[in-house]
Each structure stands twice: as structure tokens, then as C-alpha cells.
Amino acid sequence: MRRESFHIVIIGSGAGGGTMAHALAKTDVRILVIERGDYVPQEKENWDPAEVWKRLRYRTTEQWLDEKGEPFLPYTHYCVGGNSKFWGSVLYRLRREDFGALQHLDGVSPAWPIDYDTLEPYYERAERLYQVHGQQGVDPTEPSRGPYPHAAVPHAPQIAEMVERLKAQGLHPSALPLGLIRPGEKDGCILCNTCNSFPCKIHAKSDAEVCGIEPALKASNVTLWTNAQATRLLTDPSGKKVEAVEVIRNGETIRVEAPVFVVSCGAVNSAALLLQSANDKHPNGLANSSGLVGKRYMAHLATMMQGFHPFRKNTTVFQKTVAINDFYFRGPGANYPLGHIQTQGRTHGVMAQIVVPWIPLWAYDAWVARGVDWLVMSEDLPSEDNRVTVGRDGQIQLHYRANNLTAHNQLVAEMKRILRRLGFWAIVAHSHKNKNTTHQCGTLCFGTDPRASVLDPFCRTHDIDNLFVVDASFFPSSAAVNPALTIAAQALRVADHIAERSIW
Numbered sequence: 001m002r003r004e005s006f007h008i009v010i011i012g013s014g015a016g017g018g019t020m021a022h023a024l025a026k027t028d029v030r031i032l033v034i035e036r037g038d039y040v041p042q043e044k045e046n047w048d049p050a051e052v053w054k055r056l057r058y059r060t061t062e063q064w065l066d067e068k069g070e071p072f073l074p075y076t077h078y079c080v081g082g083n084s085k086f087w088g089s090v091l092y093r094l095r096r097e098d099f100g101a102l103q104h105l106d107g108v109s110p111a112w113p114i115d116y117d118t119l120e121p122y123y124e125r126a127e128r129l130y131q132v133h134g135q136q137g138v139d140p141t142e143p144s145r146g147p148y149p150h151a152a153v154p155h156a157p158q159i160a161e162m163v164e165r166l167k168a169q170g171l172h173p174s175a176l177p178l179g180l181i182r183p184g185e186k187d188g189c190i191l192c193n194t195c196n197s198f199p200c201k202i203h204a205k206s207d208a209e210v211c212g213i214e215p216a217l218k219a220s221n222v223t224l225w226t227n228a229q230a231t232r233l234l235t236d237p238s239g240k241k242v243e244a245v246e247v248i249r250n251g252e253t254i255r256v257e258a259p260v261f262v263v264s265c266g267a268v269n270s271a272a273l274l275l276q277s278a279n280d281k282h283p284n285g286l287a288n289s290s291g292l293v294g295k296r297y298m299a300h301l302a303t304m305m306q307g308f309h310p311f312r313k314n315t316t317v318f319q320k321t322v323a324i325n326d327f328y329f330r331g332p333g334a335n336y337p338l339g340h341i342q343t344q345g346r347t348h349g350v351m352a353q354i355v356v357p358w359i360p361l362w363a364y365d366a367w368v369a370r371g372v373d374w375l376v377m378s379e380d381l382p383s384e385d386n387r388v389t390v391g392r393d394g395q396i397q398l399h400y401r402a403n404n405l406t407a408h409n410q411l412v413a414e415m416k417r418i419l420r421r422l423g424f425w426a427i428v429a430h431s432h433k434n435k436n437t438t439h440q441c442g443t444l445c446f447g448t449d450p451r452a453s454v455l456d457p458f459c460r461t462h463d464i465d466n467l468f469v470v471d472a473s474f475f476p477s478s479a480a481v482n483p484a485l486t487i488a489a490q491a492l493r494v495a496d497h498i499a500e501r502s503i504w
Ligand SMILES: Cc1cc2nc3c(=O)[nH]c(=O)nc-3n(C[C@H](O)[C@H](O)[C@H](O)COP(=O)(O)OP(=O)(O)OC[C@H]3O[C@@H](n4cnc5c(N)ncnc54)[C@H](O)[C@@H]3O)c2cc1C
Pocket: 011, 012, 013, 014, 015, 016, 017, 034, 035, 036, 037, 075, 076, 077, 078, 079, 080, 081, 082, 083, 084, 086, 087, 088, 089, 090, 091, 092, 196, 197, 198, 228, 229, 230, 231, 264, 265, 266, 267, 269, 270, 273, 438, 439, 440, 470, 471, 472, 473, 482, 483, 484, 485, 487
């Protein structure tokens, strides 16, 4: 078997791994990024709804099993930049209270081992790296912070008018924080209607390839292997150190050795890699003395909603600029958190047709042209029954039963009332339920107690000194805003920790 050696090996090039590679590129050590997918080509199909939604051109074809053992296609992408290539680029900080224990209807959302102030300087850096546009001081749940690096993207006229009518309802709509490169400027983001769930054809989306990997590769000490899948981490005979990772690249198995390994394969695949790497010293999977590897999987409760009015054409191209956080900590008639609401990218007829295929496309196109799209999102709570397991053949199984549904349904009902007050004639709601893996997190949670967590507060495994995990796995709770900025901020914090202590 061919052998290679580096100082730091980062496995996965998404929000966690790509940010990590960028931050460590300034060191003079040799860094290898291993990515199982390839570059997403820049091609006309990037912005073709039929290619992206019907033919699933960029999704993985890998199947996972659900809790009943039925195969399904996870909503995930294996490519340089990972799922960040397809994100809506809504880059939120968690709320200060999300770092503490929060009582929800279905139980307690547990405290994090770090507080907001610890992560705040890294949020600031992550916002600069990902060029976040926003407006400080409007959102009632906003934690203390300085100004955004870039001014908020202005609302399109129909959205601006709707914002005024939301305010008249007593709500506090705020600007969605968005990672976009020079929106509306020459050679920048053109604020199109194919952003969320589509890759950006002109590379104007702040994703982990554009903002992380590409600049990192300009440094001579960083190497990227694409089409290279890590299949197993190998420990030394004591079991206390990872010596090497086995990688399959273009049909060849390569042993890559290093003093430091950073796993960033996404919450499901990172847990799967650790479970698959079980050996005599770690019979239940690497770093699994707590028995928690793969457990406490969370993914948010998400419902897409559309307000429809037959005589009001929605001419907005880029409508994803508004958030409503009035019910984040308590709802009308509920003394517990309900969640977060944001406008979504425009729905296209082919996307809607996937739900009920017998309705003709022209009817859908006419419908969505008169609709305004929203996403309603609530926190799901960590449960050890919700977990990732791996079969002998490496097959991933996701056991997930949603909890906190009553609070989510209350938020959906409240949003229906809000949309009716805005004058919409019909409101459509749709959820991908258990199959929505886009906001996967929590499978290797961080904490101070090795019996109750897999990672320490710097995302180093309690059991293995030279093994870090920097992706969505570390979340002890899912909060109710989009996760990626927190992944990036923690990646920067862990990178500093590794660099300052020369852990290699
Ligand atoms: C359509 C869509 C829209 C979204 N919108 C938003 C949004 O607006 N805001 C937000 O905050 N979040 C959003 N998200 C979620 C966000 O993309 C994820 O939270 C984030 O990308 C997770 O980062 P990660 O590093 O954990 O994993 P990923 O970004 O998924 O990266 C994991 C990487 O590891 C690679 N990999 C996996 N296994 C292996 C292996 N064995 N060997 C080598 N490489 C491997 C994968 O190919 C991938 O590149 C969205 C997601 C989707 C799919």
C-alpha cells in the first residue's frame, strides 16, 4: 500500500473542513485536505431547476436507511465545499440564550460548554471570511455584537412593502444575515432566483470552496485530494493516538500518516467514520468510551410555507431577505420557544411538481408566480434514540423520530395567521420531515465531561489526543437558526488552538 505523510490531515472540505484549512494555511506545516467528492463544475445546469430538483444532478446517489430500514436518498452533497455549495447562505449567530439550558415544551435544550462571549470574536471573524451582510440592532433576539462587515441586502419593493405590513401587525422583522460576494455590484452576486439549493454559477456565493478552500490552496503548504474517501482511521497499538487514515482515491488505497487528524465529514459521515474505525482498543468505534458516538442526532423541524394570492403576481427575484424572530423564545399563548421564520428563495414550478407530480407544470408555474415563500424552523431536542449507526457493509442508518413537534406546529399555525393577515388567499405548507438531512448536527457532542460527551470544548476527542472533529457534529443542541456560521466560528477557534499550541 502506498504511504504518504503530512502534518495535519483534514477530512472533508465543507463548512467545517474548508474553514479549518483556510485558518491553518498560514502555518508553515504541510496540510492535506481529503475530499470524497469532486469540484462542482461551473455550467449552465447550476441554475437549472429541473437539473437540480428533478434530476438531482449534484446530490449524492448514496442511499441511507431510515429507522424502519427503508432506503432513502439523503439531502446531502459530496463535493469540494460540501453542502455549503448549496446553502442559502443565511449565516446566523446563535442567540446568547442558546448557549445556556433552555426549557422547551418537550424538554430541556442543554447548555453548551462555552458561552456566547467565548465564540463572539470567532463569529466576527467568520462573518468577515464569509462576507456576511446584515443590519445590527433590529432583531429583538440579537446577541450583543458590533456592526456587520457589510450592509444588509436591500429588500425588493414587494418584500419591503410586506415588511411594513408585518410591522403594522406588531412584529419586528429584521434583515436576514447573508453571505454573498458584492451583491448587486459589478462582477458580484446578481441576486438571482436560483441560490438556495443551487450552486452559484458565477462563484458569488460565500461558500467553503470560494471563501475557504480556494484561498487556502494559494498557500504552498496546502494540498487538496478530490475523489478521495477516508474509509478508516487507524490507531497505534495503545489506542491513544490515530496514526493514519486509509483513503481510497481513484481505486487505489493509500495510507496517510500525520500527527494530527481533523475529521469534518458532516455530522452523519463523521460519526459513521468513527464507528467504522472500531478496533480492539475501541470495540464500539473510535473515541466512543461515552457510548455517544452517533447519538443525539438533530436536524431542525422545518416547514416550507407559501402564501398565495391569485391577483397579486410576485415579481420579486431575490426574496430571501427577511427574518421574524418574535417567537424565538416564546410564542403567543406559549411560555416556551417556538422558533424562527425566514423568507425562502423563490419556489420554481418543477420543485413544487415533485410533491404532487400529476398537476401540470404550467399550473405550478402560474401558482408559484403568485406566491411568497417562507421557511418556519424550530429546534429539535437531543435524544439518544435519534442516532446514526453503520452496518457491517458500511451502510449508514439514520434512526430519527422528531420531537418538539407541538411547538413547531404552533409556529406554523401562527405563521398561517400572519400570512392571512397579509391578505394571502391560500397557504400551502410542506415538510420533508425525517428525510431532511440538510441541518444535520449533534452526533459527536462537545462538553467537559468525558462520560457525557465525545469531544472536549476544543473539539478534541476525550479519548484520542490527536483527533479533532470540526463540523456540525459538535452541537449539544440545535438552536433554531441556521447552523453554518457557528460551525465556521468554532472551526476558527479550534484552528487557533491547534496553531497556538503547535499541536503537530
Ligand atoms: C440546500 C441546503 C441549504 C442550506 N442552507 C443553509 C443556510 O442558508 N444557512 C446555514 O447555516 N446552513 C445551511 N445549510 C446547512 C449547511 O450547509 C451545513 O450545516 C454545513 O454545510 C455543514 O457543514 P459540515 O462541515 O458539517 O459538513 P459539509 O459542509 O456537508 O461538509 C462535509 C464534507 O465532507 C466530505 N466527506 C464526507 N465523508 C467523507 C469521507 N469519508 N472522506 C472524505 N470526505 C468526506 C463531504 O463530501 C463534504 O464535502 C444548507 C444545507 C443545504 C443542503
